[in-house]
Amino acid sequence: MSPAPKPAHPVSVVGIGADGWAGLSAPARTALQGAGVLIGGERQLALLPASCAGRRVPWPSPLRPAVPRLLAEHRGSTVAVLASGDPMFYGIGRALTEELGAGALHVLPHPSSVSYACARLGWPVEDTEVVTLVGRPAARLAAALYDGRRLLVLSADAATPAAVAALLREHGFGPSRLRVLEQLGAEGEAHVDGTADTWAHLPGDPLNVIAVECRSAPDTLRLGAVPGLPDEAYEHDGQLTKRHIRAATLGTLAPAPGELLWDIGGGSGSIAVEWMRAHPSCRAITVERDPARAARIARNADRLGVPALRVVTGPAPAALAGLPVPDAVFIGGGLTAPGLLDACWDALPPGGRLVANTVTLESEALLAERYRAYGGELVRLAVAHAVPVGGFTGWRQAMPVTQWSCRKPPAPAPGPAPASADTTGDTP
Known part of the structure; x- marks a missing residue:
């Protein structure tokens, strides 16, 4: 009997479906x-x-921290790593690439559960949004709920469908149709x-994908896909950047x-929440000195689908120490705290943006001073609402907001070295 052929790469990553060995290609079997x-x-x-006679090593839990150790233990051996479906789609392929680099891997994908589900449902893959709840909180699904939208939810286990149904009811999407597809591709x-x-x-079965056709109840608060969610979407104590100012602020950020994003003086967290809702990969840290408000920010983040929002409780600028470098900073409160503006400006990399809002004369004077020093844009935002005036209607002016925004310039390029002084000749 001839020995089994050896793979061409030291680490092969093989996608496998619920159909097991029968569904694998010849290269994957090799x-x-x-x-x-x-x-x-x-x-x-x-x-x-x-016939797969190699030593079998199950992944420990948690998986990600174990990757470097297991690779180091088996360095010098030919290794094959098994993954569900496509290893590069929410799979182990990402972690292996980060550790070894793409050139050290031979990735052999299998159709993903998303491909199987769309084939069964007749849904075009490119028009179907995918939300994974594997190792992630169910609250993140809330950011994807829009009337008429089709979603595929990657389940963590057999309990996920019931959790998804409960979340849909809680957010006013109880009429949504759910289809749970189990053991896709298997007998x-x-x-x-x-x-x-x-x-x-x-x-x-714990191996399942949930198809959701989003339908909202008639009285469900409408949340759009752009900044400026209704103020009613937030739990707050009055410390809330109001809807129209919030939309303008996010547009500037x-x-x-x-x-x-660093969101300084988070209040109710609305700026950080809507920054993160702009794209699933956007990240934010909100800094709020009041513990009750910090807890409220976390609740708002959960309810609006961005549970990964990081909340830091403490006064700025002291609470900024050790935070990762931001791409943008928003200051919505505490502008007059000694050293705050300088700390935020210094933390930004070249090209980073700073936006600060205020309604007080003292802070406005501070922003005017920075505008003179650094440039940027200084604007006043005013909003008026129609209200009853007796039997008529008039305008009620909200407090105007002064906003300074500025992009940090690149560091100056080093100039040529100064010429050496000539000390050998006579002084003219």
Whole structure:
């Protein structure tokens, strides 16, 4: 009997579906049969036949911290790592690439659960939003809820469908249709159908994907996809950047994917929340000195679908020490605190943005001084609301907000070295 062929790379990453060995391509089988070490989840390892004779190593929990150690232990061996479906789609492929680099890996993907689900549902993949709840709080699903939107939710376990149904009811999306697709691609594939309002199915297979067709109840508060959510969307004690000013402020801050915001004087957290809702990869840290308000910010973040918002409780600028470098800073309170503006400006990298709002004359004078020193833009934002005046209607003016915004200039390029003085000749 000839020995099994050896894989061409020291670390192969093989995607495997619920159909197991039968669904693998010839190159994937070759990689697994030729590996001296097989790393994967216990469920995935159990799908391999005896012809995959390498040492079987199940992933420990938590998984991510164990990756460097396991790779180091088996350095010099041919290693095959098993992943569910496509290893580069919310899979172990990312962690392995971060540790080893793409050139050290041979990735052999399998159709993902998303591809299978869209095939079963007749949904175009490019029009379907995917939200993973594997190792993540269910609250993050709230940011994806829009009437008429189709979502695929990657489940953490058998209890996830019931948790998703409860979250939909809580957010006014009880009429939404839910379909749970279990064991996609396997002989035991099964589908369960219902609505969030009437969901009473018992937990089924832990390997499942949830398809959601979002439908809101008639009285559900409408939340848009752009900054300027209704003030009623927030729990607050009056310390809230109001809707129209908030929309203008987020427009000036200009969040971009992957960027980090410092929100100083968080109040109710509305600026940080809507910064993070701008894109799933946007990150924010809000700093609030009052513990009750800090707790309120965390509740608002959960309810509006951005539970990853980091809340730091403490006074600025002291509470800023040790925070990661921001791409933008918003100061909504505490402008007159000694050293705050300087600390925020110094923390920004070249090209970073600073936006500060105030309604007091003292802070306005401070912003005018910085405008003279650094430039940027100094504007006054005013909003008036129509209100009853007897039997008529008049305007009630809200307090005007002064806003300074500025982009930090790049560091000056080093100039040429000064010429050496000539001390050998006569002084003219």
